[in-house]
Amino acid sequence: MTGNMQLxxxxxxxxxxxxxxxxxxxxxxxxxxxxxxxxxxxENAPLAYTGILANFIREKRHGDQTYFNRNFxxxxxxxxxxxCTFCSYSRLIKKAGRGLGVFHRRYHGHRxxx
Numbered sequence: 001m002t003g004n005m006q007l008x009x010x011x012x013x014x015x016x017x018x019x020x021x022x023x024x025x026x027x028x029x030x031x032x033x034x035x036x037x038x039x040x041x042x043e044n045a046p047l048a049y050t051g052i053l054a055n056f057i058r059e060k061r062h063g064d065q066t067y068f069n070r071n072f073x074x075x076x077x078x079x080x081x082x083x084c085t086f087c088s089y090s091r092l093i094k095k096a097g098r099g100l101g102v103f104h105r106r107y108h109g110h111r112x113x114x
Contacts, residue, residue: 002059003052003055003056003057003058003059003060004056004059006052006055006056007024007027007028007052007053007056010024010049010052011024011025011028017044019040019044020040020041020044020045020049022037023037023040023041023045023053024053027053027056027057028056030060041053
């Protein structure tokens with residue numbers, strides 16, 4: 001079942017909470033969800049409901065393609081040479097003074113614990 005079909009089922013459900021139905025309508029029309037709407041979803045929506053909304057937006061933007069990035073590694077520093085678009089914490093090498101560093105003993109100790 002596509003995200004569009006799932007969202008239509010939600011919008012046509014007579015038992016759906018009016019606040020949740022309003023948010024689903026915004027998503028269906030491509031409108032931005034407000035901070036208040038987000039809080040309402042957090043406090044009142046089942047996880048599957050939020051997933052249906054997210055899947056609808058994903059399918060609308062990207063079709064039936066989904067990508068996952070799963071990795072686990074210890075970063076001894078957040079100073080980096082690269083500008084990866086998915087990275088939210090690195091500092092470029094020219095701003096290394098503002099970056100974080102971990103001493104080698106501490107790093108190797110954590111690595112051994114894993």
